[in-house]
Structures are given as C-alpha cells and as structure tokens.
C-alpha cells in the first residue's frame with residue numbers, strides 16, 4: 001500500500017483531465033445551419049491528494065466522465081462561444097464535486113465559412129486558429145482568449161536600422177524590407193461579462209489594422225503598437241501577449257546570372273527565424289501570473 005506521507009516527498013501541484021476532445025456542434029434550429037468546431041481540454045484541480053498518495057480514487061472524477069460531459073454540454077447547451085462553453089464546464093465541475101475547487105479548461109476553435117452563402121455547406125477558414133482558456137480557482141474565473149497562426153506580410157514600410165554592431169554583426173541596415181509573421185496572441189479579461197465573439201473579431205481587426213498603419217522600425221515596435229491599441233480600445237482587457245516569428249525574407253542575389261534584383265525576388269528562409277515576444281499591460285492593473293501557467297510559448 002502506498003504511504004500517504006513520507007520523509008522524502010510531498011505531492012506538489014497537479015491537475016488532470018481529458019485532452020483534445022474534438023466536438024463539432026451543428027445548430028439545426030433552422031435550415032440555415034450554424035457550426036462550431038472546438039477541440040476542448042478539461043483538467044480538474046482540488047483535493048486529489050489521496051488519489052496520488054494512497055491510490056484511493058474516491059475523488060478521481062474519471063477523465064472519461066470529463067469527456068462525456070464536454071459532449072453532453074455541447075448537446076444540451078450548445079456552444080455560444082468557446083469562452084462561454086469553458087465557463088459552463090468550470091461551473092459544472094466545481095459545483096458538482098465539492099472537492100474539485102478549480103481547474104483549467106482550454107479550447108482551440110476551427111472556424112468554417114459558408115460556401116457561396118450556402119445554408120449547410122462550409123469551407124474551413126484557414127486564416128487563424130482561435131484559442132481560449134478558463135482558469136477556475138474557487139469562485140474566481142479568469143478568461144484568456146487569443147488566436148494563433150494568423151500569417152501577415154507587408155512588402156514595404158518596414159526597416160531595421162540603428163542596432164548595435166560588433167565583430168559578429170554582418171546584417172546590413174535596411175529601410176525597406178519585407179516584414180512577415182504568424183501572429184500568436186493571447187489576451188486576459190478582467191471580467192467575464194463579455195461578448196466574446198464580438199470582442200474577438202474586434203481585437204483581430206485592430207491587430208490587422210495596426211500592422212498596416214505605420215512604418216515599422218522593428219517587429220518589436222509593431223507588436224507594442226498592436227497591444228497598445230487593443231488595451232486602449234477594450235477596457236475589459238488588462239493584458240495582451242504576443243509570440244511572433246520574424247519570418248525573414250532575404251533579397252536573392254542574382255548577380256551570378258547577371259540579373260538585377262531591386263527587392264523583387266526573395267528567399268523566404270523558414271529557419272532560423274527571429275522570435276519576438278512581448279506582454280503589454282494596462283497600467284496599474286493587477287497581474288495574474290497563475291492564470292498564464294500552462295500557456296506555453298509566451299513570456
């Protein structure tokens with residue numbers, strides 16, 4: 001039999017659940033169907049000490065039950081938004097099992113567009129993948145929304161100059177280069193009273209518009225301007241993070257065959273790439289580091 005306490009170890013942080021439940025919910029209330037396509041991960045936290053230290057599963061809500069609940073909730077309540085769906089799961093598990101005091105629910109959403117405005121035929125929208133995380137701790141709920149893989153490029157109005165040079169520096173300064181990145185971003189709300197779909201669309205619009213509206217001195221500056229614009233436009237958002245590759249495009253030297261190349265033909269080098277990460281916060285707003293735990297790839 002497993003010993004509960006030992007002289008050598010204690011059980012630290014833990015959570016558990018079912019990862020990546022892929023649920024596609026069709027709303028068939030009218031002939032014009034609606035589709036929501038989510039990959040949902042559910043993880044529970046709470047008094048799980050004896051599950052680990054004694055092998056006593058009395059508190060171990062099976063991961064299979066968590067999966068079943070995800071599908072049952074999709075059917076019973078529909079999916080209004082990823083965030084709303086995750087909040088419902090958080091309330092359910094913390095309400096149903098008194099020793100479950102919190103948890104983490106995460107989703108990726110794959111969007112579908114109508115084909116020629118068709119009522120029930122769709123084509124997958126590949127622009128970006130939407131993300132959502134709900135962290136529950138007692139009564140507290142923290143919602144972090146975002147997206148990844150939104151690839152953008154500007155073919156001019158970007159440069160990189162004024163950087164320090166040492167004996168290893170070979171990069172030439174430029175005031176006219178391609179700038180391209182795959183935007184990955186996550187933003188933290190300071191409330192759950194949010195129209196998540198509407199804010200999502202607006203944040204994406206602000207980020208895309210900011211990408212276009214200035215001469216960029218570095219990807220760092222552009223990310224900062226994007227984040228600042230989002231925080232200024234959305235009082236319900238306290239913090240936004242970016243993790244963005246600088247997808248280098250090098251003007252290809254075609255001198256070998258006597259061709260001029262005035263920044264027309266580029267080598268899109270896929271690696272290595274610059275990796276630029278930044279957090280932009282509302283001045284004076286409370287931090288919430290624990291809500292970000294488990295969100296990989298952001299600083």
Ligand SMILES: O=c1[nH]c(=O)c2[nH]c(=O)[nH]c2[nH]1
Nearest residue numbers: 160171217218219220246274
């Ligand atoms: O926008 C940029 N930021 C950098 O930090 C950097 N470093 C580099 O080599 N090129 C660039 N471009």
